Amino acid sequence: MHTPIIRNVAILTALVTAALTAAGCSSKNDTSAGQKPDAAKPAAQPAAQAAKPMGLPVKAVPVKVGKVSDEVTAVGTLLAEESVIIRPEIDGRIVGLHFQEGQAVTAGTRLVSIDGSEFEAQAAAVRADLKTEEQRLARTGELHQQNFISKDALDVQLGTVDRLKARLAEAESRVAKTVIRAPFSGTVGLRMISPGAYVKAGADVVRLESIGTIKADFRIPELYMSKVRPNQEVVIRLDAYQGEDFRGRVYAVEPVVDERTRTVLMRARVPNKSNKLKPGMFVRVAVTMATRPDAIVVPEQALWPQGQDNFVFRVVDGKAVLTKVVIGNRQPGEVEITQGLGPGDTVVTEGQIKLRDGAPVMVMGAPPAAPANAPATAAAAKS
Numbered sequence: 001m002h003t004p005i006i007r008n009v010a011i012l013t014a015l016v017t018a019a020l021t022a023a024g025c026s027s028k029n030d031t032s033a034g035q036k037p038d039a040a041k042p043a044a045q046p047a048a049q050a051a052k053p054m055g056l057p058v059k060a061v062p063v064k065v066g067k068v069s070d071e072v073t074a075v076g077t078l079l080a081e082e083s084v085i086i087r088p089e090i091d092g093r094i095v096g097l098h099f100q101e102g103q104a105v106t107a108g109t110r111l112v113s114i115d116g117s118e119f120e121a122q123a124a125a126v127r128a129d130l131k132t133e134e135q136r137l138a139r140t141g142e143l144h145q146q147n148f149i150s151k152d153a154l155d156v157q158l159g160t161v162d163r164l165k166a167r168l169a170e171a172e173s174r175v176a177k178t179v180i181r182a183p184f185s186g187t188v189g190l191r192m193i194s195p196g197a198y199v200k201a202g203a204d205v206v207r208l209e210s211i212g213t214i215k216a217d218f219r220i221p222e223l224y225m226s227k228v229r230p231n232q233e234v235v236i237r238l239d240a241y242q243g244e245d246f247r248g249r250v251y252a253v254e255p256v257v258d259e260r261t262r263t264v265l266m267r268a269r270v271p272n273k274s275n276k277l278k279p280g281m282f283v284r285v286a287v288t289m290a291t292r293p294d295a296i297v298v299p300e301q302a303l304w305p306q307g308q309d310n311f312v313f314r315v316v317d318g319k320a321v322l323t324k325v326v327i328g329n330r331q332p333g334e335v336e337i338t339q340g341l342g343p344g345d346t347v348v349t350e351g352q353i354k355l356r357d358g359a360p361v362m363v364m365g366a367p368p369a370a371p372a373n374a375p376a377t378a379a380a381a382k383s
Contacts, residue, residue, distance in 0.1 A: 056355060056362065057362050058361045060349060061349055063297065065295070068329050069329075070291075071286045072220050075218065076217050076218030077282065078277055078279050079214070079217060081212065081269075082209070084184075085205075086204075088177070092116070093197070093198045098112070101191055102190075105182045105187070107183065110179055110180075111180050115178070116178030119175045133161045140157045187208070187209055188206050212272060213271055214272040215267055216283060217265060219258070220263060227290070228253055233248075234288070235247055238277075238282070250267070253265075254266070295329075297334050298337055299335075299349050302348065314346065323340050325340030346363075
């Protein structure tokens, strides 16, 4: 036999032997591997069942029951309760300023004095003439009683006395106008003149403002005229005092509607004990039209609009129930539900896109439900 043939036979024999050996090992490994899963299978099944979720994970919150108000917002301007610019009624020289700038004064306080010597002299002259004519009237009356003079002469003397009395009242009025007094209690502003200045009648001297209570003028659309009434509550907000609300009440409504803007002018009165509110300030006004103390409120993200309607998903017995609702007043981050929900309902706020009506859900963050046999298990563990 040739040597190449013997070599080929030897190689073939070696390959067959190796194949048989590998097949035997593989069968043995398969047998042992198959036995291991069978042994571990009972322990793996409970773990898989425990990890399996009960439904689609969602976030849900209970509805809130609280006070909700219907408000109309507008912009307005603050006004002083009373405001006047002190001006003289006569020409003259300022001889006295009896106030300090920014001072609080009461009604009747003397503020300005004008030189009144000329007017006092005129009044004294008229007063002397009146005294003389009154004495003459007395003698004329005696002569008339004795029938020495006619009734016409007596009437002429009476007219002379009356004219002098009127001239004296006029002169004394000019004297009185040389002193300017505060017409009401308030705070004086910055003076516009100095002592010794000669002023004309009507010249500005100082401003007097009463700001213990402040007024707010604002306009609302005529659409809300049917809901406007005196004594409505208003809330004033200012950029100067962000986060702080000032509350007042409407006390007057303009009886006509502005034909250009179709709005009605309203005026509210706001207490200003802290003197934070100043006349002329720009404000935002919220007028309370109606109040509901037991309104249902949900987060805005709970709404699920579909066409012209709004829906929410309620969580009932672990399932999502698609519920049609009617919305009312909107507030930042929240919306009032007037129909469709009640106290105690829970609504889905996140995860609606995966839901359908009747789908099982698992509320994230909610405490897990205790199994039915939990008490018996615990008792068995104690024993």
